[in-house]
Structure formats: C-alpha cells, structure tokens
Amino acid sequence: MTDFNYHEIDDVIHSRIRTAIMAVLISVDEAEFTFIREKINATDGNLSVHLKKLEEKGYISVRKEFVERKPLSRYRITDTGRKAFEEYIKKLENIIKSNLK
C-alpha cells in the first residue's frame, strides 16, 4: 500500500487533446488555430471545445483578428497555464517515481 493519489492530477489538462494543446502552446510563443489543429490532428469542432475549456480555466489566452477579411484566432499559454502544466508534469514524474520505490 502507498499514500500515492492519482486524483490529485489536474483534470483540465488531463485529457489527451487538452494535454496536446498545452504541449503545443508551451513549445511556441503564439499559435494560430489551424497550426494547433494540424499539429494535433483534431477536428475544428472538437478543438474549439477543448480550447474554450482551457481558456475558461485561464490556462490559455486568445487574440482574435481579421487578416485579409478572414478571422484568425491566435492562442498563447498564460503564466497560470504554464505553472499548471509544469505542475502536471511534476505530478506525472512523481507517479513514476513512486512506482520505483
């Protein structure tokens, strides 16, 4: 028996697609919607829902503008998001470590 608790992990990040979004955004300064979509192979609708969830939590921010009459949404990770993602990675590492004990 161990005192390890898997439920301490951040539920907002702990979803395949949201983890991927966070991993993309932590690697770049700012990314346009289509770039994220291509990098994680997601559909427009699915991606929008997950981006919204991360945005509501304050993990990412969005900047919307029109370029040549086309709407563009640019996303970037916030400081809160960066801290949360780092924390998430740390938790995963701790899980692995506790298995080695």
Place this chain on the structure above:
Amino acid sequence: MIDSNQVHDAADRAEQELSFIKKVMEDSKKVTVDNGMGFIIWGIISISGIIFTYIDYYMNIGIGSLYIWISVFAVGILYILISVYRGGKRERVKTLAGSILGSVWISCLVASGFMLLIPVFVDLMPSNVTLTTVLFTIGIGYYISSSVADFKWIRYNAYVWWLTGFLNLILIFPHSQMIYLGSLLIFFQIIPGLIIYKRWKKEISAGKSALKL
C-alpha cells in the same frame, strides 16, 4: 490509499503521457522559423547594387559606389518593413527562435547601414574597409542564425563572409572585387535562401502532424 497494482498501472500511464507530451513538443518545435525570402531578396538587391556600381565605375557616370549602396540598403530596409508588417499578420506560429532571428538580422542591417554612412560624415575609413566591416557583420548574422534556427550548415556561410571581409582588404581592384562579391551573394546568400524556402514550403504543404490522439 491504493494498492501497488494500481500504482503500477498509474505509473505506466504516466510514462505514456510523458512520452506523448515530449513527442508533441518536439513536433511543435519543428517549425522552420524563416522562409528564406529575406536571404533571396537581399541577395538580389545586393547583386543589383554590384551591377550598378560596375556600370557607374566603368561608364564613369559619377554617382559613386557609396550612394549606390546607401540606396540599396534603403530598398532592402523598405522590403523588411513591408515584410514584417505583412508577414507578421499572416504568421501562423510565433516562436522565440523566430523573434531572435528577426532581431539579429535587423540589428546587423542597422549596424551595416550606419557603417556605410561613416564615410559620408567623417573621412575615417577607406571604402573597402567600410565594406569589410559590413561583411563581418553579415557573417555574425549568419553565425547566430545557424544556432538559433537550427540551420547548422549556415555556419559555413559565416566563415565565407568573414573570409571575404578579410580578402576584401587585399582585392583592391573593383573588377575582381565585384565579381567575387557577386558570386558570393549567389552561392552564399541566394542559394541558401532558396534551400530554406524549399524546406519551409515543404513544411507548409506537409502541414499535418503524424500524431495520433
């Protein structure tokens, strides 16, 4: 409290999750931070400068190489301002490497522009020394670019530009100097630009990642 089997399962999943994150991050970082157009355009503009200098010198027009090169720089800087304005809006992804690369080349160009202006205000340096300082500055730009943009082969360009800067002090005849500089621009400015452009185009058309969610 949970038992050790659950911990083992969780550890397996955590390991998979970490390797997934690593893969996504590596894939996202594989972005060509420059499309090479700057190299190509500056190469063409500089070759035009060489041709104008050649015509001016051999036909005794009397404009003077200094004023020709100041005009060349003005056209080049105008191109940069337009491309920064237009390209920045169309850019799909911004990276730290891209910002550093842009800043490095803009600072190299500003420094080179001022070096070209030195003989206008003070009779401090002969024109070939001025050109040498410009060539050394271009070499610095290439050297930093090779590390920042992960174009390792561009480092050799830096060595060539530095060597050229040095040779420029020895090759005092405008004819040979211009031919040498022209070839250098084709092989170490325009062609690398075309290689980067091809890589960038390939990346854009490839688009989708191999990632499976």
